[in-house]
Amino acid sequence: xxxxxxxxxxxxxxxxxxxxxxxxxxxxxxxGIRLAGAAGDLAAVTSFLPAGQxxxxxxxxxxxxxxxxxxxxxxxxxxxxxxxVNTYDLGEVIPLLQAGATGCISRDSPVGDLARxxxxxxxxxxxxxxxIAGRALAALARGESVGEPxxxxxxxxxxxxxxxxxxxxxxxxxxxxxxxxxxxxVLSVRTVxxxxxxxxxxxxxxSRTEAALWAVKHGHGLPE
Amino acid sequence: MGQNVAxxxxxxxxxxxxxxxxxxxxxxREPIPYNLGALVRLVSELRPDxxxxxxxxxxxxxxxxxxLPPEYREALLPLSHQTDIVVVPIAGxxxxxxxxxxxxxxxxxxxxxxxxxxxxxxAPNPAAVVEGPRHHLADLLYEAMAWLAGPETYRAWKAxxxxxxRQVLEVARRDPGRRILVAVNLRHCHHIRPALARHPGIRVxxxxxx
Numbered sequence: 267x268x269x270x271x272x273x274x275x276x277x278x279x280x281x282x283x284x285x286x287x288x289x290x291x292x293x294x295x296x297x298g299i300r301l302a303g304a305a306g307d308l309a310a311v312t313s314f315l316p317a318g319q320x321x322x323x324x325x326x327x328x329x330x331x332x333x334x335x336x337x338x339x340x341x342x343x344x345x346x347x348x349x350x351v352n353t354y355d356l357g358e359v360i361p362l363l364q365a366g367a368t369g370c371i372s373r374d375s376p377v378g379d380l381a382r383x384x385x386x387x388x389x390x391x392x393x394x395x396x397x398i399a400g401r402a403l404a405a406l407a408r409g410e411s412v413g414e415p416x417x418x419x420x421x422x423x424x425x426x427x428x429x430x431x432x433x434x435x436x437x438x439x440x441x442x443x444x445x446x447x448x449x450x451x452v453l454s455v456r457t458v459x460x461x462x463x464x465x466x467x468x469x470x471x472x473s474r475t476e477a478a479l480w481a482v483k484h485g486h487g488l489p490e
Numbered sequence: 491m492g493q494n495v496a497x498x499x500x501x502x503x504x505x506x507x508x509x510x511x512x513x514x515x516x517x518x519r520e521p522i523p524y525n526l527g528a529l530v531r532l533v534s535e536l537r538p539d540x541x542x543x544x545x546x547x548x549x550x551x552x553x554x555x556x557x558l559p560p561e562y563r564e565a566l567l568p569l570s571h572q573t574d575i576v577v578v579p580i581a582g583x584x585x586x587x588x589x590x591x592x593x594x595x596x597x598x599x600x601x602x603x604x605x606x607x608x609x610x611x612x613a614p615n616p617a618a619v620v621e622g623p624r625h626h627l628a629d630l631l632y633e634a635m636a637w638l639a640g641p642e643t644y645r646a647w648k649a650x651x652x653x654x655x656r657q658v659l660e661v662a663r664r665d666p667g668r669r670i671l672v673a674v675n676l677r678h679c680h681h682i683r684p685a686l687a688r689h690p691g692i693r694v695x696x697x698x699x700x
Contacts, residue, residue: 296572297530297534297537297569297572297573298534298572298573298574377572378568378571378572379572381572381573382571382572382573385572385573385574444574445574445576448574449576449577452576452661452664453576453664453665454539454540454576454665454668455539455574455576456539457665457668
């Protein structure tokens, strides 16, 4: 079957053995996810993740602490970090994003939402409910930034965005994952990814977050 | 439209690959020897980019899945929700009702429906319905049911099938080169496959080769 998406390698990070076993039982049969391991300490996390594969770490720590996120990010810089939270409190979420979290997901979420969040986090997408993601990005863009977007104004772009790219950028700035963008535009996820690569190139953005912050700052995140 | 598809994908291996699987969705309320998990595994392993379903865009946007067959509601829609499979609703505004008639025609339709249900009940796995002799026999039974219901019903179902084919073509035109799985009632398969195969930018393949 050529051209199919690779599974996301998942590592569960939880201090309690019983929690690790519960997550393992819940997530091991989910489509698109390959459970690589479960760990209670940082050193074990890196050993479970194969290089060059999309990977995500699901962090079960209550409450999640930015210092742990920083240490995890330093240990597995290529992987998405998805944190379980009790509520989507911006005061809690923004420091986690600044520390390197890829996203947060509520403990009240259905398993399907958790599974798609893990897959999205494995690709480095911001995983938050769109309403929260938009506000978080706006807050980050106001100066609580995780990085400075490379490009300046729309007029500075080397090449203008196509209509479809502008549409994708608008959805990115609203905090949608690639899958949500694809479903909204009725395009495949691969096509959305191709548009995003093109957008990053035109903006001079080095990451998804940079592109999203650029879009928010330049008013692309407003609903149509 | 086909020309547009061809323009996007000139090489054989770049053509949009489409597999059409037929289901007996309406009979999944009856006891069957396999559960919907088998269908989930089948589609999960195929992992298409786009999954075309006989579902109206309005129902899809509203998230109104109550009236849908369990095959969609309990298997394919939850699977697509948590994976990268993008659902494309391809039904028109008013899909036709199941064929019915009065008198002997109605009784004959009821008999044929029992045969269809029997085919579903005795299928060892989804693949046995998706293709093969059981699939072809069920198609004939559906054809006979539509004929028994009268020319108006027959034309309505034909128009619905044509609409589904056009929608799949439109999906391929908008997003060429992707892997598309069409999961519809098997009565449509034998019309949709040749309709799609006529277009140079599309390669219709068995689902195992998607």
